[in-house]
Amino acid sequence: MTAARTERGPHAAGAPAASEDNDVVLRLTDLVVEFPVGGGQTVHAVSGIDLEVRRGETIGLVGESGCGKSTTGRAIMQLPRPTSGSVEFEGRDLTTLTHRELRELRPKLQMIFQDPISSLNPRRRIPDIVGDPLVVWGRAADRARVVPEVLSAVGLDPEQVADRRPHQFSGGQCQRVSIARALVLEPEVLICDEPVSALDVSVQAQILNLLEDMKRRYGLTLVFIAHDLGVVRNISDRVAVMYLGRICELGETTALFDDPVHPYTRLLVSSIPSIEAPSTEAGAKADRGRGEMPSPINPPSGCRFRTRCPLADERCAAEVPEMREVKPGRFAACHHPILEPEGA
Template sequence: MPFPRGGGTVTLLKVEGLSKHFPIRRGVLRRKVGEIRAVDGVDLELAAGETLSLVGESGCGKSTTGRLLVRLLEPTAGRIEFDGTDLSPLSQRDLRARRQDIQIMFQDPYASLSPRMTVHDIVAEPLRVQGRYREGGAERVGELLELVGLRPEHARRYAHEFSGGQRQRVGIARALALEPRLIVLDEPVSALDVSVQAQVINQLRGLQERLGLAYLFISHNLSVVRHISHRVAVMYLGAIVETGTRADIFTRPTHPYTQALLSAIPVPDPVGRERRQRITLTGDVPSPSDPPSGCRFRTRCWKAQDVCAQEAPALADRLGVGHPSACHFPEISAA
């Protein structure tokens, strides 16, 4: 079914049946005895100038999905189409040229920047890799630093001389060096203080409006997701269980897992007037090496019935509310 639109109308990224299975090997001969289904049949669409947030518990496959999209990991199956071109069969040489349009920004601003390189060299590295540094690369680095709120003289410093927020700005500058159209943001503010998170998020939004960027924003922080997203996709155990616009997900979720996640968001209520029913999920997240039959969420779901163990629910709009969820018994909930 068509995906609900958010910030844009022209499809930039289309993902169909994306999967990544990691083999489990044991014994002296390292024979394959099983596999971990980290990502298992994911469909996504992202429009130009739009922010799609991918949310879920730790270990659900969010970061693996992001790495698959930029081909840091090779997919087991599926199709990744960017601006009408299927990226899956591209050679490394052809893929290098395409990577100018798709960049990734990692979670940890302390680990993702080399301590042996100056900020100038860090930001200039993508330009050198693509053979574009000789054409005004030094000036370009200064422009990028100013664009993210740093000063050109910061280029002479090393990463350890900056705060966490400043380091993440350096990471943004590096991601922008090749003028990409899509940036995968993998938990970009989770390692930062709340006040610094707000500054970085506001800057990302400003850059999106100014440069027309599309973002795949990977996060478990639903408060941040609510602030930056046009659309949201909820992921559980390697699969998408619900997707829709920000209003769809945050005001009328239909999948039990989405409702449980939203019920855990803290509510600012100093006088205790608001009462929100917290949904506590029982049991542990199943192993991705041995997912449950039928609906993957059924082992923790309070609505589960026999059909849930027998048949995997398709991602469909069963209630006619304009956004799909993968549940046999969806129900609109006021979050």
């Protein structure tokens, strides 16, 4: 990994701002994404999150299905534009740009989608799919050189795929095509929205290794969105844990997984299958956070995890916890962070 390891917390209340802005390529500030639904109700998909992404790092965004992590990724891309807040890319707030200005920045921000097959046009041949971005940006003359180069970089033989279409490939091969299409314009930031969740385990490892190789080769910064904690642990430099539209913990990957300080993070980590832990112990840990995630249409007051948290009290219901540094380099939005290692 090429990412700097010096921790500087999110740009949020109670947390220090970055001292060197030139190290931050992407900054989310008080990001809110809401969707109106029937009956005058609103889905609170993302509720005021703050996050900084440093140049050259891989930051993992993890949480249960429905926590808002994919919506956050799409909001970074302005697909759709956030309800409020800001998304700064290299110092420019994307939420204030016109359609034309935003389009000019698109080559630097690319996205890989969850379903590799449906994200590709079934009528187009692979070289056309990969080379289309070059045509759109007036670089059609570069196709003959760049497309074979990128296809080879992602592990596909340009000659073998020349006349083939997406339906003739496996899911893993289609994801390689998606990665090639994202890389052809040489982006700076790559948003990976569950890029391996639809793939077999053996293929997942291949794609993760490929992303690591492409990161080094092209100098990429990755925002890696997933619900598989094992995948996130293997690929990320830092991890942001989301619950019901908010970030509840942020920190360096190894420290966060080895010693989680937020009750929700501890619940997630304890749910990772292990051949070393007896099944009864795993079941007891999972039972600590029993119950379903509340609806994002009507989230709980105060701390949104309080309805499932064994440490919740009256303060948790009345006061929204602010993100703050509870250990060196570790930030949590919790009134009662767990500062002692589990079992201590």
